[in-house]
Amino acid sequence: MDFKEIFFGIFASLFIVLRRFIFLIVRPYRTLRKISLEKDYWQLFIILFFVFIYFWLSSLVRNPAVHFIFIYLLFLINFFLTAIFFFFMGRLSNKKLEVKSFLFTLAYSLLPTIVWFFTDLIFYSLLPPPRTTSIMGRSFSIFFTTLSISLLAWKLILFYLAIRFSTRFNFYRTIYSIILYVCCFFPYSVFLYYLKLFRIPFI
Amino acid sequence: MIRSEEVFRKKINEVFSLEPNNLGIEPLTGLYKKTTHYLKTMPFLVLIPASLISALTLYFIFDHILVRLVSLLQYGF
Numbered sequence: 001m002d003f004k005e006i007f008f009g010i011f012a013s014l015f016i017v018l019r020r021f022i023f024l025i026v027r028p029y030r031t032l033r034k035i036s037l038e039k040d041y042w043q044l045f046i047i048l049f050f051v052f053i054y055f056w057l058s059s060l061v062r063n064p065a066v067h068f069i070f071i072y073l074l075f076l077i078n079f080f081l082t083a084i085f086f087f088f089m090g091r092l093s094n095k096k097l098e099v100k101s102f103l104f105t106l107a108y109s110l111l112p113t114i115v116w117f118f119t120d121l122i123f124y125s126l127l128p129p130p131r132t133t134s135i136m137g138r139s140f141s142i143f144f145t146t147l148s149i150s151l152l153a154w155k156l157i158l159f160y161l162a163i164r165f166s167t168r169f170n171f172y173r174t175i176y177s178i179i180l181y182v183c184c185f186f187p188y189s190v191f192l193y194y195l196k197l198f199r200i201p202f203i
Numbered sequence: 204m205i206r207s208e209e210v211f212r213k214k215i216n217e218v219f220s221l222e223p224n225n226l227g228i229e230p231l232t233g234l235y236k237k238t239t240h241y242l243k244t245m246p247f248l249v250l251i252p253a254s255l256i257s258a259l260t261l262y263f264i265f266d267h268i269l270v271r272l273v274s275l276l277q278y279g280f
Binding site: 025026027028029030033058062117120121123124128129130131132133137138140141142143144145146147148149150153154157164165168170171172199200 | 221222224225226235239242243244245246247250251253254255257258259261262267269270271272273274276277278279280
């Protein structure tokens with residue numbers, strides 16, 4: 001495989017990732033179902049690269065307590081542990097599952113998180129907090145809350161679908177496994193918060 | 204001909220690779236299907252108005268607390 005072939009391979013994967021980002025807005029169910037059958041690992045690297053760019057930019061805007069690469073590595077550990085957690089949950093009832101399906105669906109379900117954190121970064125630079133109780137401040141607060149709630153709802157939909165398509169669980173089992181995951185992840189997030197590594201967990 | 208047969212087989216496998224959800228109680232399954240129908244395609248048509256209503260409700264109930272919460276979220280990244 002020569003350099004030209006690799007370059008066009010990455011470019012094609014980038015195009016697919018961007019196209020799927022749009023389709024996750026328009027048709028999340030069908031798109032995530034297709035993503036669960038994905039095999040092209042370049043797409044995974046591209047999404048993780050977007051996250052890397054976010055951590056790098058945020059470190060330029062706000063000085064983090066530790067180097068941004070360390071925070072990014074923590075995010076990668078979180079991400080892979082999440083995939084392994086759900087993989088083993090799925091393996092309890094279905095031995096045919098593949099870990100790559102979890103990696104792809106969970107990576108694509110990071111899209112609302114990436115959008116929210118980038119938006120937050122932009123608003124932090126344009127309209128630095130704290131917000132006031134003036135008409136402008138209140139209007140912005142309503143707008144930002146609306147944006148945050150819709151992105152959170154989108155995230156929940158994508159996360160649920162990611163787990164459902166990867167594990168092939170039914171509704172109840174999917175919800176139970178997500179609750180179990182939250183029970184494990186919540187104390188860990190609080191721990192990271194007290195270490196000043198993550199204010200809001202990047203999941 | 205072989206190509207279209209392949210596409211058809213792939214599509215069928217894709218559709219039947221996952222069992223449809225059954226919540227055990229018929230009205231509950233119906234409600235689930237009706238709700239998810241709106242979220243499968245163009246979910247933002249439902250999510251944005253619902254979020255706006257929720258944000259306005261939160262604003263009318265909590266007022267200053269919501270403004271403070273937004274400030275806190277803005278420091279959140």
